Amino acid sequence: MHLLIALLPMFVSSATPRYAIIDVHLHAEPIDSYGPPPVTVCAPYDEFPARDPSKPIADYVDRMFGHPDCAHKVLSSATQDALLTETVAQLEKHNMLAVVSGEEERVTTWVGAAKGRMLPAIGNMDTLPSIDALRAAHKAGHLKVLGEITAQYSGFAPNDPSLEPYFALAEELDVPVAIHVGPAPPGAAYFAAPKYRMAHSHAMLLEEVLLRHPKLRLYVMHAGWPFADDMIALLYAHPQVYVDTGIIDFAYPRAHFHAYLKRLVEAGFGKRIMYGSDQMIWPASIDTSISSIRSAPFLSEAQKRGILHDNAARFLRIDG
Numbered sequence: 001m002h003l004l005i006a007l008l009p010m011f012v013s014s015a016t017p018r019y020a021i022i023d024v025h026l027h028a029e030p031i032d033s034y035g036p037p038p039v040t041v042c043a044p045y046d047e048f049p050a051r052d053p054s055k056p057i058a059d060y061v062d063r064m065f066g067h068p069d070c071a072h073k074v075l076s077s078a079t080q081d082a083l084l085t086e087t088v089a090q091l092e093k094h095n096m097l098a099v100v101s102g103e104e105e106r107v108t109t110w111v112g113a114a115k116g117r118m119l120p121a122i123g124n125m126d127t128l129p130s131i132d133a134l135r136a137a138h139k140a141g142h143l144k145v146l147g148e149i150t151a152q153y154s155g156f157a158p159n160d161p162s163l164e165p166y167f168a169l170a171e172e173l174d175v176p177v178a179i180h181v182g183p184a185p186p187g188a189a190y191f192a193a194p195k196y197r198m199a200h201s202h203a204m205l206l207e208e209v210l211l212r213h214p215k216l217r218l219y220v221m222h223a224g225w226p227f228a229d230d231m232i233a234l235l236y237a238h239p240q241v242y243v244d245t246g247i248i249d250f251a252y253p254r255a256h257f258h259a260y261l262k263r264l265v266e267a268g269f270g271k272r273i274m275y276g277s278d279q280m281i282w283p284a285s286i287d288t289s290i291s292s293i294r295s296a297p298f299l300s301e302a303q304k305r306g307i308l309h310d311n312a313a314r315f316l317r318i319d320g
Protein backbone atom coordinates (compact mmCIF):
# COMPACT_ATOMS: atom_id res chain seq x y z
CA MET A 1 0.00 0.00 0.00
CA HIS A 2 2.72 2.43 0.95
CA LEU A 3 4.73 1.40 -2.06
CA LEU A 4 1.78 1.99 -4.35
CA ILE A 5 1.20 5.45 -2.96
CA ALA A 6 4.88 6.24 -3.35
CA LEU A 7 4.94 5.11 -6.97
CA LEU A 8 1.72 6.73 -8.07
CA PRO A 9 3.10 10.25 -8.61
CA MET A 10 5.87 8.81 -10.78
CA PHE A 11 3.37 7.13 -13.06
CA VAL A 12 1.24 10.25 -13.19
CA SER A 13 4.18 12.49 -14.03
CA SER A 14 5.42 10.24 -16.82
CA ALA A 15 1.99 10.13 -18.46
CA THR A 16 0.94 13.73 -17.93
CA PRO A 17 3.08 16.58 -19.24
CA ARG A 18 4.60 18.74 -16.54
CA TYR A 19 3.37 21.90 -18.26
CA ALA A 20 -0.02 22.52 -19.85
CA ILE A 21 1.35 25.15 -22.24
CA ILE A 22 4.72 26.01 -23.73
CA ASP A 23 5.22 29.59 -24.95
CA VAL A 24 8.20 29.83 -27.31
CA HIS A 25 8.04 33.62 -27.66
CA LEU A 26 8.15 35.59 -24.39
CA HIS A 27 10.22 38.74 -23.90
CA ALA A 28 12.13 40.15 -20.93
CA GLU A 29 12.13 43.82 -21.87
CA PRO A 30 12.77 47.16 -20.22
CA ILE A 31 9.38 48.42 -19.01
CA ASP A 32 9.89 51.77 -20.76
CA SER A 33 10.51 50.22 -24.21
CA TYR A 34 7.27 51.77 -25.50
CA GLY A 35 7.37 55.07 -23.62
CA PRO A 36 6.66 55.85 -19.98
CA PRO A 37 4.48 53.11 -18.44
CA PRO A 38 1.71 52.23 -18.21
CA VAL A 39 1.11 51.87 -21.96
CA THR A 40 -2.14 50.62 -23.48
CA VAL A 41 -2.53 48.23 -26.39
CA CYS A 42 -5.50 46.53 -27.94
CA ALA A 43 -5.78 42.79 -27.55
CA PRO A 44 -6.73 42.47 -30.29
CA TYR A 45 -6.86 45.51 -32.54
CA ASP A 46 -10.13 45.24 -34.41
CA GLU A 47 -8.76 47.57 -37.03
CA PHE A 48 -5.54 49.52 -37.43
CA PRO A 49 -5.70 53.33 -37.36
CA ALA A 50 -5.05 55.46 -40.44
CA ARG A 51 -2.20 57.93 -40.25
CA ASP A 52 -2.70 61.50 -41.40
CA PRO A 53 0.75 62.46 -42.76
CA SER A 54 0.02 66.17 -42.27
CA LYS A 55 -0.01 65.63 -38.49
CA PRO A 56 2.97 64.87 -36.25
CA ILE A 57 3.79 61.17 -36.00
CA ALA A 58 3.09 61.38 -32.26
CA ASP A 59 -0.60 61.76 -33.10
CA TYR A 60 -0.61 58.40 -34.86
CA VAL A 61 1.52 56.71 -32.19
CA ASP A 62 -0.94 57.88 -29.54
CA ARG A 63 -3.80 56.23 -31.39
CA MET A 64 -1.82 52.98 -31.63
CA PHE A 65 -0.32 52.79 -28.12
CA GLY A 66 -1.44 55.70 -26.00
CA HIS A 67 -5.19 55.95 -26.38
CA PRO A 68 -6.23 53.32 -28.91
CA ASP A 69 -9.89 52.93 -29.77
CA CYS A 70 -10.89 49.30 -29.32
CA ALA A 71 -13.13 47.02 -27.31
CA HIS A 72 -10.41 45.04 -25.53
CA LYS A 73 -7.64 47.17 -24.07
CA VAL A 74 -4.72 45.83 -22.06
CA LEU A 75 -2.63 48.00 -19.77
CA SER A 76 1.08 47.31 -19.37
CA SER A 77 2.70 46.63 -16.02
CA ALA A 78 3.53 49.82 -14.12
CA THR A 79 7.12 49.07 -13.12
CA GLN A 80 9.99 46.75 -14.07
CA ASP A 81 9.49 44.69 -10.91
CA ALA A 82 5.75 44.39 -11.55
CA LEU A 83 6.40 43.22 -15.11
CA LEU A 84 8.42 40.28 -13.82
CA THR A 85 6.02 39.47 -10.98
CA GLU A 86 2.93 39.66 -13.19
CA THR A 87 4.57 37.63 -15.97
CA VAL A 88 5.55 34.85 -13.57
CA ALA A 89 2.02 34.91 -12.12
CA GLN A 90 0.63 34.31 -15.62
CA LEU A 91 3.00 31.37 -16.15
CA GLU A 92 1.84 29.85 -12.86
CA LYS A 93 -1.85 30.49 -13.57
CA HIS A 94 -1.68 28.71 -16.93
CA ASN A 95 0.91 26.11 -15.82
CA MET A 96 3.27 27.29 -18.53
CA LEU A 97 6.89 27.01 -19.51
CA ALA A 98 8.20 29.92 -21.60
CA VAL A 99 11.25 30.60 -23.72
CA VAL A 100 12.18 34.09 -22.54
CA SER A 101 14.41 36.27 -24.68
CA GLY A 102 16.30 39.49 -24.16
CA GLU A 103 19.66 40.62 -22.88
CA GLU A 104 21.59 37.97 -21.00
CA GLU A 105 21.65 39.71 -17.63
CA ARG A 106 17.92 40.43 -17.49
CA VAL A 107 17.00 37.02 -18.85
CA THR A 108 19.16 35.30 -16.24
CA THR A 109 17.40 37.25 -13.48
CA TRP A 110 13.98 36.36 -14.87
CA VAL A 111 14.80 32.66 -15.27
CA GLY A 112 15.90 32.57 -11.63
CA ALA A 113 12.72 34.28 -10.46
CA ALA A 114 10.45 32.02 -12.50
CA LYS A 115 11.58 28.85 -10.68
CA GLY A 116 11.61 26.33 -13.50
CA ARG A 117 9.08 28.08 -15.74
CA MET A 118 11.48 29.86 -18.12
CA LEU A 119 14.16 28.78 -20.57
CA PRO A 120 16.77 31.43 -21.39
CA ALA A 121 17.10 32.82 -24.91
CA ILE A 122 19.49 35.57 -25.90
CA GLY A 123 18.51 38.02 -28.60
CA ASN A 124 18.32 41.70 -29.18
CA MET A 125 16.48 44.38 -31.07
CA ASP A 126 19.59 45.90 -32.61
CA THR A 127 22.78 43.86 -32.56
CA LEU A 128 23.41 40.36 -31.33
CA PRO A 129 26.20 39.74 -28.81
CA SER A 130 29.55 38.61 -30.21
CA ILE A 131 30.09 34.96 -31.06
CA ASP A 132 32.54 34.69 -28.14
CA ALA A 133 29.98 36.15 -25.73
CA LEU A 134 27.37 33.66 -26.95
CA ARG A 135 29.79 30.76 -26.51
CA ALA A 136 30.43 31.89 -22.93
CA ALA A 137 26.68 32.25 -22.32
CA HIS A 138 26.12 28.75 -23.65
CA LYS A 139 28.78 27.37 -21.35
CA ALA A 140 27.10 29.12 -18.42
CA GLY A 141 23.74 27.54 -19.31
CA HIS A 142 22.25 30.90 -20.34
CA LEU A 143 21.60 30.06 -23.99
CA LYS A 144 18.90 27.48 -24.63
CA VAL A 145 17.58 29.31 -27.72
CA LEU A 146 19.35 31.88 -29.92
CA GLY A 147 16.79 34.59 -30.49
CA GLU A 148 14.74 36.50 -30.96
CA ILE A 149 16.97 37.48 -33.86
CA THR A 150 15.39 40.82 -34.71
CA ALA A 151 17.77 41.79 -37.50
CA GLN A 152 14.76 42.72 -39.65
CA TYR A 153 14.23 45.77 -37.42
CA SER A 154 17.76 46.89 -38.27
CA GLY A 155 17.20 46.59 -42.01
CA PHE A 156 18.58 43.10 -42.56
CA ALA A 157 16.89 40.31 -44.49
CA PRO A 158 16.90 36.89 -42.77
CA ASN A 159 19.56 35.71 -45.24
CA ASP A 160 21.88 38.66 -44.70
CA PRO A 161 25.53 37.46 -44.72
CA SER A 162 26.16 39.17 -41.35
CA LEU A 163 23.91 36.56 -39.69
CA GLU A 164 25.85 33.62 -41.13
CA PRO A 165 28.25 33.17 -38.15
CA TYR A 166 25.24 33.01 -35.83
CA PHE A 167 23.50 30.31 -37.83
CA ALA A 168 26.80 28.36 -37.94
CA LEU A 169 27.23 28.69 -34.17
CA ALA A 170 23.67 27.55 -33.46
CA GLU A 171 24.14 24.54 -35.71
CA GLU A 172 27.45 23.67 -34.05
CA LEU A 173 26.04 24.01 -30.51
CA ASP A 174 22.71 22.39 -31.47
CA VAL A 175 20.86 25.41 -30.06
CA PRO A 176 17.53 26.28 -31.71
CA VAL A 177 17.33 29.58 -33.57
CA ALA A 178 14.29 31.85 -33.27
CA ILE A 179 14.18 34.46 -35.99
CA HIS A 180 11.76 37.33 -36.45
CA VAL A 181 10.22 37.17 -39.92
CA GLY A 182 7.27 39.46 -40.45
CA PRO A 183 5.53 42.32 -38.72
CA ALA A 184 6.78 45.25 -36.70
CA PRO A 185 4.14 47.51 -35.14
CA PRO A 186 2.21 49.10 -38.01
CA GLY A 187 4.09 52.13 -39.30
CA ALA A 188 7.18 51.30 -37.20
CA ALA A 189 9.59 52.59 -39.84
CA TYR A 190 8.17 56.10 -39.25
CA PHE A 191 8.52 56.21 -35.47
CA ALA A 192 10.48 53.31 -33.97
CA ALA A 193 12.64 51.38 -36.42
CA PRO A 194 13.59 53.49 -39.47
CA LYS A 195 15.50 50.62 -41.07
CA TYR A 196 12.72 48.03 -40.69
CA ARG A 197 11.42 46.77 -44.02
CA MET A 198 8.23 44.78 -44.43
CA ALA A 199 9.68 43.42 -47.68
CA HIS A 200 12.08 41.26 -45.62
CA SER A 201 9.14 39.24 -44.29
CA HIS A 202 9.30 36.49 -46.90
CA ALA A 203 10.09 33.23 -45.10
CA MET A 204 11.47 31.73 -48.31
CA LEU A 205 14.48 34.05 -47.91
CA LEU A 206 15.67 31.43 -45.40
CA GLU A 207 15.94 28.63 -47.95
CA GLU A 208 19.69 28.87 -48.66
CA VAL A 209 20.41 29.33 -44.94
CA LEU A 210 18.65 26.04 -44.20
CA LEU A 211 20.45 24.20 -46.99
CA ARG A 212 23.83 25.53 -45.81
CA HIS A 213 23.03 24.38 -42.26
CA PRO A 214 21.08 21.13 -42.57
CA LYS A 215 21.24 20.39 -38.83
CA LEU A 216 19.95 23.82 -37.83
CA ARG A 217 16.79 23.76 -35.67
CA LEU A 218 15.02 26.96 -36.65
CA TYR A 219 11.62 28.43 -36.03
CA VAL A 220 10.11 31.31 -37.91
CA MET A 221 8.57 33.72 -35.42
CA HIS A 222 5.22 35.31 -36.22
CA ALA A 223 4.77 32.48 -38.76
CA GLY A 224 6.17 34.79 -41.43
CA TRP A 225 2.97 36.88 -41.40
CA PRO A 226 1.42 37.91 -43.73
CA PHE A 227 3.08 35.88 -46.46
CA ALA A 228 1.39 32.51 -45.95
CA ASP A 229 2.42 31.27 -49.41
CA ASP A 230 6.08 31.77 -48.51
CA MET A 231 5.60 30.17 -45.11
CA ILE A 232 3.83 27.13 -46.54
CA ALA A 233 6.53 26.78 -49.21
CA LEU A 234 9.31 26.86 -46.60
CA LEU A 235 7.53 24.40 -44.27
CA TYR A 236 6.91 22.05 -47.18
CA ALA A 237 10.42 22.06 -48.62
CA HIS A 238 12.22 22.11 -45.25
CA PRO A 239 10.45 19.69 -42.92
CA GLN A 240 12.63 20.57 -39.93
CA VAL A 241 11.28 24.14 -39.77
CA TYR A 242 8.67 25.17 -37.18
CA VAL A 243 6.75 28.44 -36.72
CA ASP A 244 5.28 30.35 -33.82
CA THR A 245 2.10 32.38 -33.50
CA GLY A 246 3.64 35.35 -31.66
CA ILE A 247 1.77 38.70 -31.81
CA ILE A 248 -0.67 37.63 -34.55
CA ASP A 249 -2.55 35.63 -31.89
CA PHE A 250 -2.93 38.59 -29.52
CA ALA A 251 -2.89 41.88 -31.37
CA TYR A 252 -4.34 41.16 -34.79
CA PRO A 253 -8.03 41.00 -35.69
CA ARG A 254 -9.16 37.60 -34.45
CA ALA A 255 -10.91 36.47 -37.63
CA HIS A 256 -7.81 37.28 -39.62
CA PHE A 257 -5.50 35.40 -37.23
CA HIS A 258 -7.80 32.39 -37.43
CA ALA A 259 -7.83 32.53 -41.23
CA TYR A 260 -4.02 32.66 -41.31
CA LEU A 261 -3.67 29.81 -38.81
CA LYS A 262 -6.27 27.77 -40.68
CA ARG A 263 -4.31 28.11 -43.92
CA LEU A 264 -1.17 26.68 -42.30
CA VAL A 265 -3.10 23.87 -40.61
CA GLU A 266 -5.06 22.96 -43.75
CA ALA A 267 -1.81 22.93 -45.71
CA GLY A 268 -0.77 20.05 -43.44
CA PHE A 269 1.53 21.75 -40.94
CA GLY A 270 -0.47 21.58 -37.71
CA LYS A 271 2.31 19.60 -36.02
CA ARG A 272 4.89 22.35 -36.65
CA ILE A 273 3.00 25.34 -35.28
CA MET A 274 3.97 26.41 -31.76
CA TYR A 275 2.18 28.81 -29.46
CA GLY A 276 4.01 32.08 -28.92
CA SER A 277 2.61 34.96 -26.92
CA ASP A 278 5.11 37.64 -27.93
CA GLN A 279 4.35 39.10 -24.51
CA MET A 280 6.41 42.28 -24.12
CA ILE A 281 5.17 44.55 -21.30
CA TRP A 282 1.52 43.45 -21.20
CA PRO A 283 1.32 40.24 -19.13
CA ALA A 284 -2.49 40.16 -19.42
CA SER A 285 -2.09 39.66 -23.18
CA ILE A 286 -1.11 36.05 -22.43
CA ASP A 287 -4.77 35.36 -21.62
CA THR A 288 -5.77 36.76 -25.01
CA SER A 289 -3.26 34.79 -27.06
CA ILE A 290 -4.08 31.50 -25.34
CA SER A 291 -7.81 32.04 -25.84
CA SER A 292 -7.26 32.84 -29.51
CA ILE A 293 -5.84 29.31 -29.97
CA ARG A 294 -8.45 27.64 -27.78
CA SER A 295 -11.32 29.38 -29.56
CA ALA A 296 -10.25 28.44 -33.09
CA PRO A 297 -13.33 26.57 -34.35
CA PHE A 298 -11.44 24.60 -37.00
CA LEU A 299 -8.92 23.00 -34.60
CA SER A 300 -9.51 19.62 -32.98
CA GLU A 301 -8.64 19.21 -29.30
CA ALA A 302 -5.53 17.27 -30.34
CA GLN A 303 -4.46 20.07 -32.68
CA LYS A 304 -4.94 22.65 -29.90
CA ARG A 305 -2.82 20.54 -27.54
CA GLY A 306 -0.22 20.26 -30.28
CA ILE A 307 0.00 24.01 -30.83
CA LEU A 308 -0.16 24.90 -27.13
CA HIS A 309 2.28 22.25 -25.91
CA ASP A 310 3.22 19.08 -27.79
CA ASN A 311 4.82 20.61 -30.89
CA ALA A 312 7.12 22.82 -28.80
CA ALA A 313 8.03 19.92 -26.49
CA ARG A 314 9.07 17.92 -29.57
CA PHE A 315 10.94 20.81 -31.20
CA LEU A 316 12.75 21.88 -28.02
CA ARG A 317 13.29 18.24 -26.97
CA ILE A 318 11.69 18.87 -23.62
CA ASP A 319 10.30 16.08 -21.54
CA GLY A 320 7.54 17.92 -19.79
Ligand SMILES: [Zn+2]
Nearest residue numbers: 148180221222
Ligand atom coordinates in the same frame (compact mmCIF):
# COMPACT_ATOMS: atom_id res chain seq x y z
ZN1 LIG B 1 9.31 39.42 -33.38
